[in-house]
Amino acid sequence: MSDAAPETDAPAAAPATDAPDVPPEAWSGVHRGPLREGEWVRLTDQKGRRHNFCLEAGKRFFSNRGHLDHDDLIGREEGFTIPSSAGGEYLVFRPLLSEFVVSMPRGAAVVYPKDSAQIVALADIYPGARVVEAGVGSGALTCSLLRAVGPYGTVTSYERREEFADVARRNVHQFFGAPEGGSHPSWTLRLGDLAEELPRRGEGADRVILDMLAPWECVDAVADVLSPGGIVCVYVATTTQLSRVVETLRAHGGFTEPQAWESLVRDWHVEGLAVRPGHKMIGHTAFLVTSRRMAPGQRPPVKKRRPAPGAYGPDYSGPRPGDLPPGIELEGTDL
Known part of the structure; x- marks a missing residue:
């Protein structure tokens, strides 16, 4: 056996505090190091x-x-x-960004972090992307979009109401630490109606995010500016809005089959053997719909599965898919 003294546990290393700050040109809205004025x-x-x-x-x-x-x-x-x-x-x-957006001043209701995360991930917002957003609300989703596209992408936000635009501008500038009189270099905020402004400006986009009362009114304008393979993501609050926007995308013919979902978040109480669901839950906030733009002149394959009986019956008054089999609207009725 060795006569060497037994090894002792080394003290835990202190966390590094000399890491350089995040470069300002990253526009992350985050700082490292000591708190500063x-x-x-x-x-x-x-x-x-x-x-x-x-x-x-x-x-x-x-x-x-x-x-x-x-x-x-x-x-x-x-x-x-x-x-x-x-x-x-x-x-x-x-x-954190997720903490900032739920406590910042509001003009309109904010897009909650659970939905912002879904939009950034499933609409595939990437560094360098050209993103169009309407409307801007209080700027919560705008902050997530700007962080995702980075300094080499662009986010163009449209908002009809000037008072909402003013609140969003202040919130975005506050989070990213924009200098007095300055703004995030990747962000453009425009007052106006997306359906009117997009065709007039003729700017292309890789992703379009719609958070508005009647997004189906913008489908034609979105189709004209969205690149082939680009994604439109729609945020709607009610089932009637959900039905209308999905059927409008289907009827247009230039988009893939829309995907619709919602996310529910439930926390858990964990204390020894007392492990149970929390009393509070972030339930329904909105439905999300995504669809991809087909290349010019191309249409998605005809669906093989027939719609549910009565899905397009006499009580249905919305858009109808172009490939709807003859007589299907009468199924499930007494006619």
């Missing part, structure tokens, strides 16, 4: 209540648990706890 932070108290604010030297944050000084946060690495003057305790981090 002008950045936004997110405080979470012991009951899970959250507070977002911008760090300013010499200022104080006040709550029902007293106050704390911004100067006590500036210069520290995120991921620490800090007491307030009245005995409260707060966890301090920079806000």
Whole structure:
């Protein structure tokens, strides 16, 4: 046996704190390193209540648990706890994009992170893509699209209502840290109706995202600008909207069979042997529909499976697929 002294466990290495900051030209909306003046932070108290604010030297944050000084946060690495003057305790981090969009000021309802993630993944938003978005709402989805396309892609957002556009502009600039009077270089925000503006401008697109009241009215305009193989993704809230947009895409003939779905998110309570579904659930927020643009003059294969009996019966008044077999609309009726 060796007489060498037994090895002792080495102390755990401290996390690296000297990593360089994310390059500004990446336009990620993220910083590394110590918190600095002008950045936004997110405080979470012991009951899970959250507070977002911008760090300013010499200022104080006040709550029902007293106050704390911004100067006590500036210069520290995120991921620490800090007491307030009245005995409260707060966890301090920079806000994630998914946290920012659910707490930012709203003009219109936001696209929730669960749907933004689905859109970015299943509409295949990639670095360098040319993306058209309508409408912009409060800018939540816009932030995800801009991060996905990166500085070499483009996002062109159309919004009919000026007050919504103003809110979205402020939120996007806040998240990405745009300089005073500046904007994200990949983003263009336009006031106007997509159905009218797209044909007039004649700009091509690789992806089109529609979050609006009547997206079926834009299908022809979208088809004209979308590149072959490009994807249209539609975000709608109700089943009647879902039916209308899917059938309009089918009837157009220049898109693949639309795919429709929704996502539901349920958290879980995990505490020892007490493992059960959480009491809160993010249920229905919207339906998503995706379809790909065919090449000019090409049509998708005729569906082999017949529609359900009565699907296009006398009570149905929407668009009808061009390949609908004769007499199918009478199936399931007494006629």
